Amino acid sequence: MAEDEMGRRDFVEKLGVGSLAAVAAGGLAAEAPKQEWKPTTDRKLRVGIVGYGVCSFGAQFGFQDHPNVEIVAVSDLIPARREGLMKACRCEKSYESLELLVKDPKIEAVFTATDAPSHARHSMLVLNSGKHSMTAVPAVWGSVEDAEKLAETVQKTGLKYMMAETSCFHDDCYAMRQIYKAGGFGRLVYSEGEYYHYVSAPIDSYKGWRIGTPPLWYPTHSTAYYIGVTGKRYTSVSCVGFKSDKQWYKPGANKYDNPFADEVALFQTSEGGASRMGMWHTVFSKISETGRVFGEKGWMDGMNYRGSMRPLPDLKRPQLPPGVPAGGHGGSHGQLMHEFVMAILEDRQPMIDVYESLAMTVPGIIAHQSALKDGESLKIPQFDRAKA
């Protein structure tokens, strides 16, 4: 039997889904047979939610539907959005800003779905106010200094911090992580990740932050397909940028002085491999967030594992409490929220803690610097527990 065929049969048997057609169609195991969710506590975490912008992200993760959560208050600077968020979260209390919300002593944890340039500042404000922090991606915006300050703040306060990177809970990326941990890939020789987001006209955003952004300042949907799988690190990078003809990339036309609409980076990894990660705005009409991994003992593309491991570990994402929707971005929203809530209630580190968050974010900042220097190879600063 060809190895490919063996791998496919084992994979199907392991998942208990007897349909090769389903494998061929891809996306298998995303919603395989479910066990009943059992509560481990009846305590309710008291949460504040901030940010209801273009993506209405504050309400997208299902905090308002979790049996262990009480939404104490919400906020957005813009009154109509604030009201929209109150309605979506079924919450009667609101504040005019995050800065006022963090003063509420009842709130224990805050989800900030504000504009990306404010994430580091907002996360640190939340932590310094004595509250746990979950932020939308990316962790920091183009600043290695902010990354250092954020890591220090998490360490100093001892509170939980998590970045809601959606690719980490895509069914395939999550399964890759389980197989990697169990040894089914060996060391990764090579990995790749893509975030395609075609933009034909500038997307509206708070203070125009999305106009002309350096592509790999927003790297985490791609880098999750190495860092989120292995927990290993990038050590150096060489990156190539593509100059768009669009008006908002012309000299002086954006606040970042950025000429590139697309960037492709080649990273060296701490386990001796290579990793190609990109972010594209120009590829016509393409929008997707995907990746794949290739190791000494196996490789994986989508939900199809080809390798030497028999049997495979449990690949299913955790069961969500009843009433919590899986949500968008491949059913990752509910998982991310649940992971953050349970990490606090169980007093453990969340899966995407500050070190993993920075390991997914900072390499993109350095990659952009490399692209501005015609692909010069640059070292990547490390933010790790041992060092902290």
Ligand SMILES: NC(=O)c1ccc[n+]([C@@H]2O[C@H](COP(=O)([O-])OP(=O)(O)OC[C@H]3O[C@@H](n4cnc5c(N)ncnc54)[C@H](O)[C@@H]3O)[C@@H](O)[C@H]2O)c1
């Ligand atoms: N797949 C993903 O993970 C994914 C997808 C979409 C968006 N996002 C992230 O979600 C975030 C929100 O995206 P968006 O497009 O809705 O952004 P946006 O710029 O449209 O909205 C940001 C909102 O934050 C509010 N805000 C800013 N500062 C505030 C403060 N101090 N107090 C209260 N409210 C404040 C603004 O009023 C605005 O309504 C972004 O960081 C983005 O990167 C992630």
